[in-house]
Amino acid sequence: MSVASFLIVFFFINYVRKTLDTANKNVWLDQQLVYLRHFSIALLVGQMILRDSVLIRMAWPLVLFGMVLAVFKLDFFRPVRSVSISLIPFTAVSFLSTFIQLINQDFYEQFDDYLNAARFFAFVWVFALWLNNRKQEKALENERLRREQQEQLSKVTEAQKNELEVLVAERTAELRLQKEELEKALDHLKATQNQLIHAEKMASLGELTAGIAHEIQNPLNFVNNFSEVSVELVEELREESQKETLDTELVSELLSDIEQNLQKIQHHGKRADSIVKGMLQHSRTSSGQKEAIDLNALADEYLRLAYHGLRAKDKTFNAKLVTDFDASLGKINVLPQDLGRVLLNMFTNAFYAVSERKRQQPQGYEPTVSIRTQRVQKQIEIRIRDNGTGMPEHVKQKIFQPFFTTKPSGQGTGLGLSLSYDIITKAHGGTLEVISEPDAFTEFIIRLPA
Amino acid sequence: MHILVVDDEPDVQSLFEQRFRREIRSGELRFIFTFSGEEALTRLEDQHSEIVLILSDINMPGMSGLELLESIRESHPMAPPLVMMITAYGDEDTHAKALSLGANDFLTKPLDFSELKQKLKDTL
Known part of the structure; x- marks a missing residue:
C-alpha cells in the first residue's frame, strides 16, 4: 500500500x-x-x-x-x-x-x-x-x-508574399521610370518637330528674301520715278499757266498724266505693301482662321517671289512663266499663310527641277513653269506644272514622306512637301496629287473644296 | 531715230513717255516699247533699219536681256545697234558678262533719267 x-x-x-x-x-x-x-x-x-x-x-x-x-x-x-x-x-x-x-x-x-x-x-x-x-x-x-x-x-x-510585393514595387518603379523617360523623349521629339517645322518655314523665308527684295525694289522704283516725273509735270503746268495764251490741249494732257501717275504711284505702293504683308504673314504662325482671298493674286504673288528668289541666287537662271488664271474663281476660303507656303514650295520645287534640267541640257531647252487655276464642278483646281527633270516612280511614291529629299544634303529639309500635304488634306480638306514623267514634266494638282 | 525699250514691266512705257515728253513732242527721240525678249526680236526683224539703240532690262521671264543681247550680236553682226543693258542687280558678274556679250553700256535701276538723257545725247 x-x-x-x-x-x-x-x-x-x-x-x-x-x-x-x-x-x-x-x-x-x-x-x-x-x-x-x-x-x-x-x-x-x-x-x-x-x-x-x-x-x-x-x-x-x-x-x-x-x-x-x-x-x-x-x-x-x-x-x-x-x-x-x-x-x-x-x-x-x-x-x-x-x-x-x-x-x-x-x-x-x-x-x-x-x-x-x-x-x-x-x-x-x-x-x-x-x-x-x-x-x-x-x-x-x-x-x-x-x-x-x-x-x-x-x-x-507570408514571407514569399512580402518578397513578391517588394519585387512588384521594384518593377512598378522601374516601369514608372521608363514611362517618365519615354514621356520626356516624346516631349523632346515634339519640341524638335516644332523646331524643324519652324526651321523649314524660315528656310523657305530665306529663299524668299532675295525675291522679296527684288519685288519690293521694282514698285519702289516706280513710286520714285512717277513722283519725280509728276513734279516735272506740275512745273510744266505752272509755266504754261503763266503764259498769256493757254494751250488747253497741253494743260489737259498734263493734268491727265499727273492723275495717271498718282494712280500708278498708289498702285505700286500697294503692290509693295502687299508683298511686305505677305512676307510677314509667311513668317507668322498660322492664325488657324480661314479667310476669303483672291487665290489667283496669291498664286501670282508667290510665283513671282519664288522666281525672283531663285534668280537672286543664280543670276544665269531664267524660266518662262505661264499663268492661266480662271477669273471667275471669286474669293476662296483658305488659310492664306499656309496655302502660300504650299504654293511657294511647289514653285520652288518646279524652278529647281527646270534649273537642274537646264544644267544637264544647256542647248535647245526652254525652262517653263506654269500655273493654272480653274473651277471644276464643286472644286477649285490648281495645277502647277514644270517641264523639268521629272521623277521616276520610286521617287514619286516617297515625296510626301517627311524628311525625304532628292536635293543634296543641306539644301532641303525634306519637310516641304510633307507639310504641304498636311496643309492641303488636313487643314483644307482637299487633295494633293502628283503626276510626273522623267525628263519630261512634273505636275502637282491641288484640289480644294469651293 | 528709234529707240527700242525692252522691259517686262508695262509701266516703263508711261514712265519713258513722260520723262522724254519734250524730246518725243519735238520729234527728237522716238520710242518703241516691247515687253519681252522674244517680242523685241520680232520688232527688230521688222523695223531693223529704223532702230539705232536698244535699252533692255536683263531680268525678264522667258528670254532674258542677256540672251536677247547674245542673239542680236549673233544675227546682226554687220550693223550692230547700240545696246544698253539695265538691271536691278548691279553686280560685277552681270556687268562683266553684259560687256563681254557686246553691250555698249550698263545701267542700274532705279534709272537716273538725266544721266540717261545725257548718254543718249552723247551717243546719238
Missing part, C-alpha cells in the same frame, strides 16, 4: 514539474517539490526499515491530501487540476483505511479485503485516468504541432 502511495506521489511530482515547467517558471515551488520527492523517498525507505510504523503509515494519506489541497488551492496548479481529480478517491480510501486501522484494528481486519480492493481500484483508476490524460495530451500535442506547422507554412507564404 505504501509503495502505491509512493509511486503516486513520485510520479505526480514528476508530472507536475514537467507539465508546469517549474524548474524555469517557479524555482521556489520546484525546490519544494524536489524536497517533497526526497521526503517521499525517505518515507518509503523509513517504512521499509521501521516496518509498519503508525506514524509513517499516517504520513502517506497526509502527504497525498496536502498535495491535492495545494493543487486545488493555488491557481498556479490550474493546468494539472484535472489529473489531480484522479488522486481524490485514492487519497480518500487511504485516509479512511488508515483512520479505521488506527481506531479499530479488529474492524479493520474484518473489512481488510474490501478496503484493499477499494484501494486497488482507486489506484487503478488513478493510472487509467492518467493514461487517458496522457493520450489526450498527446493528441493535443499533435494538434499543436500541426498548428505550428501550419503557422510556419503561412509564415513562409
Whole structure:
C-alpha cells in the first residue's frame, strides 16, 4: 500500500514539474517539490526499515491530501487540476483505511479485503485516468504541432508574399521610370518637330528674301520715278499757266498724266505693301482662321517671289512663266499663310527641277513653269506644272514622306512637301496629287473644296 | 531715230513717255516699247533699219536681256545697234558678262533719267 502511495506521489511530482515547467517558471515551488520527492523517498525507505510504523503509515494519506489541497488551492496548479481529480478517491480510501486501522484494528481486519480492493481500484483508476490524460495530451500535442506547422507554412507564404510585393514595387518603379523617360523623349521629339517645322518655314523665308527684295525694289522704283516725273509735270503746268495764251490741249494732257501717275504711284505702293504683308504673314504662325482671298493674286504673288528668289541666287537662271488664271474663281476660303507656303514650295520645287534640267541640257531647252487655276464642278483646281527633270516612280511614291529629299544634303529639309500635304488634306480638306514623267514634266494638282 | 525699250514691266512705257515728253513732242527721240525678249526680236526683224539703240532690262521671264543681247550680236553682226543693258542687280558678274556679250553700256535701276538723257545725247 505504501509503495502505491509512493509511486503516486513520485510520479505526480514528476508530472507536475514537467507539465508546469517549474524548474524555469517557479524555482521556489520546484525546490519544494524536489524536497517533497526526497521526503517521499525517505518515507518509503523509513517504512521499509521501521516496518509498519503508525506514524509513517499516517504520513502517506497526509502527504497525498496536502498535495491535492495545494493543487486545488493555488491557481498556479490550474493546468494539472484535472489529473489531480484522479488522486481524490485514492487519497480518500487511504485516509479512511488508515483512520479505521488506527481506531479499530479488529474492524479493520474484518473489512481488510474490501478496503484493499477499494484501494486497488482507486489506484487503478488513478493510472487509467492518467493514461487517458496522457493520450489526450498527446493528441493535443499533435494538434499543436500541426498548428505550428501550419503557422510556419503561412509564415513562409507570408514571407514569399512580402518578397513578391517588394519585387512588384521594384518593377512598378522601374516601369514608372521608363514611362517618365519615354514621356520626356516624346516631349523632346515634339519640341524638335516644332523646331524643324519652324526651321523649314524660315528656310523657305530665306529663299524668299532675295525675291522679296527684288519685288519690293521694282514698285519702289516706280513710286520714285512717277513722283519725280509728276513734279516735272506740275512745273510744266505752272509755266504754261503763266503764259498769256493757254494751250488747253497741253494743260489737259498734263493734268491727265499727273492723275495717271498718282494712280500708278498708289498702285505700286500697294503692290509693295502687299508683298511686305505677305512676307510677314509667311513668317507668322498660322492664325488657324480661314479667310476669303483672291487665290489667283496669291498664286501670282508667290510665283513671282519664288522666281525672283531663285534668280537672286543664280543670276544665269531664267524660266518662262505661264499663268492661266480662271477669273471667275471669286474669293476662296483658305488659310492664306499656309496655302502660300504650299504654293511657294511647289514653285520652288518646279524652278529647281527646270534649273537642274537646264544644267544637264544647256542647248535647245526652254525652262517653263506654269500655273493654272480653274473651277471644276464643286472644286477649285490648281495645277502647277514644270517641264523639268521629272521623277521616276520610286521617287514619286516617297515625296510626301517627311524628311525625304532628292536635293543634296543641306539644301532641303525634306519637310516641304510633307507639310504641304498636311496643309492641303488636313487643314483644307482637299487633295494633293502628283503626276510626273522623267525628263519630261512634273505636275502637282491641288484640289480644294469651293 | 528709234529707240527700242525692252522691259517686262508695262509701266516703263508711261514712265519713258513722260520723262522724254519734250524730246518725243519735238520729234527728237522716238520710242518703241516691247515687253519681252522674244517680242523685241520680232520688232527688230521688222523695223531693223529704223532702230539705232536698244535699252533692255536683263531680268525678264522667258528670254532674258542677256540672251536677247547674245542673239542680236549673233544675227546682226554687220550693223550692230547700240545696246544698253539695265538691271536691278548691279553686280560685277552681270556687268562683266553684259560687256563681254557686246553691250555698249550698263545701267542700274532705279534709272537716273538725266544721266540717261545725257548718254543718249552723247551717243546719238
